[in-house]
Amino acid sequence: MLAQEPGALPPDASAKRTAATPDDTLAYTVAVEPVPLSDPEGKKLAEIVVTSYTLDRTKPALRPITYVFNGGPGAASAFLNFGGLGPKRLAFGNEGDTPSDPPAMVDNADSWLAFTDLVFVDPVGTGYSRSVGGGDAERNFWSVQGDAESLSRIVAKHLASKNRLMSPVFLAGESYGGFRIPLIAKTLQSRDGVGVRGLVAISPVLDFSIRQGADSSPLTWVNGLPSLAATMRETKGPVTRADLTDVEAYATGPFMADLMKGPRDAAAVERISAKVAELTGLDPAFVKRLGGRVDVRSFVREFRRGQGKVGSAYDANVTAFDPEPTAGRSNFDDPVLDGALAPLTRAAVDFYARDLGYRVDRRYELINGEVNRKWRWGDGQEPAESASELREVLALDRKIRVLVGHGATDLVTPYMESKMVLDQLPAFGDPERVALKVYPGGHMFYTRDASRAAFTRDVKALYDTAAPAE
Known part of the structure; x- marks a missing residue:
């Protein structure tokens, strides 16, 4: 038998699991697999790890399917997978949670799996996903345009390989993930031949120009x-x-x-x-x-x-x-972001290795600072924005619906920034197609029980309207 190359990804893995909700017991299949990306000559450039949850008792060919992305750039999808959307969740990010808390998972009563299959995508450099060519290959993926094009291709390839091209397709993303989903939707729509029925942006920045020039604006x-x-x-x-x-x-x-x-x-x-x-x-x-x-x-x-x-x-x-309470200035770790690093990383590694037998001989990158530092925001002088792409996909497809959710006490992406962008969109036939919702909590408001439940209700209402059951 040939020896596995160091750091190589193991074969696909899957398992049957259940999760209890107040109304049902969800029986599902969870699977993890690397989706390869190649250049036009067929040379492999990257392996993108996706983690999918498919409800067992439904006809998957027609059921809604949602592709989920986190932000950063450089953050893995574990935040959304184990924080609020997937069938299992971990408590983190709230007052009293600490880095040393054991990463104990419980059934998620508010999982989106009740109304859509879920595919969590880790871009190159996050989770276990990696570029193969290094150097130039990483440069291609670590940019606004390269990221959108590669992730659009992943969605299209995954849909085709799983015979899901008839399924209503939705995209969800948090923070920079919320920025990237209009770009992915536009690329899917115009290049890869996939129409998207709905977008759910969680604590996004849709236009970076709004937050620039604080000395004069x-x-x-x-x-x-x-x-x-x-x-x-x-x-x-x-x-x-x-x-x-x-x-x-x-x-x-x-x-x-x-x-x-x-x-x-x-x-x-x-x-x-x-x-x-x-x-x-x-x-x-x-x-x-x-x-x-x-x-x-x-x-x-x-x-x-x-x-x-x-x-x-x-x-x-x-x-x-505060580590320096009497100092005029103090350097301190962020209680939410840095506090969540240890429990979420432990939970993810344990989930893949123990639950799925998917053991990888390299570090799991929950937050990869190198990706963030090397990110290329564009070649021009204009700040990056995806509001234009949002406007274009809404204009072309009258059935697309959008939900933007924010936490009231989030200071990283204040909800008023999104309000400013969304207020400038035309009605496109129905002003209700685009909704802004604000929930108690912060950037990851879904870690709060009441906010997660309210958010899930609002998301389900969007799905019921955008992709009603046959």
Whole structure:
């Protein structure tokens, strides 16, 4: 028998499993396999690992199928697989969760598997996926356009190989994954011959230009203020979008007007500093020193500084102790993102190795910083955006529906950024085709039980409308 090359991926693996929900017991097949990508001459360039869940008692050829991507760039799909969408889930990312918690999985009562088969995709450099050629091959995959083209090809190849070309196709993505799914949908639609019925973007950035130029543009501060206020208000209980209408009105009205006057207008600075301090609960003198412009790093440190704690940019009410509580500045790990690294990595490796017998002789890359550092955002001067592709796929296919979900206390991708982009879309025959929903929680709001359940209900309603049962 030939020896396996070091780091080579093992053969495909699958298993039969069940998961209990309040209404049903889901019997399903879980499978993991590498999907190869080759150049036009047939030379293998990469192996993309996909993990799929297929409900056993249905006719898969006609059942909806959803391809799921995480963000980063450089993050594996384990966050969504084990955090909220798959049939098994792990508790992480909430106040009280720690890196040393055992990665114990439980049945996910809110799994999307109840209404769609699921395929979790790990792009090159994440999870166990890898490029084969190295160097130039990685450059091709680690770019906005190369990423969209390669992942579109993966979706098309997987659909064909599994005889799922008749299935209604949906795409879901978190953070940068939410940015990439309009690009993938457009590429599928125009190049690979696959129409997409719906998109679910979770905490996305749809247009990076909105968050640039903070020294001269008010948009960063306007879009961030409602999420800062939500953090303060959540100390008294869960916060919904309806609880923030007054903050949205202030941010887009008097706040923006005063920001436009600039720091030389002392009266304007005085007004916004007093109001921002009131809305955020921060020390008024501290807010005034910042001219009413409170950046994320300062907020997550100052909001809990009296308790010797720092918050997470991903969910500002999830905290850890400040390692340097008396220092003027402090460097600290993010309580959510860094806190989730150990339990999620352990859970993923254990899942593949023990549950599926899929053992890989290299590190599982939950978050690959090299991918992020080397990412190529484009050759022009314009910041990357996928709102144009979203507009184009909606215009061409009147049946596509879109749901954008955000957490109220997410400071990494504030929900107001998406509101600004979506408000500029034409109705395309029906303004209800595109919906923005805001849930209690942060960037990964689906880790909260109530928010996960509400989000799943909203997603199922989209599927029922976009792909009604025959």
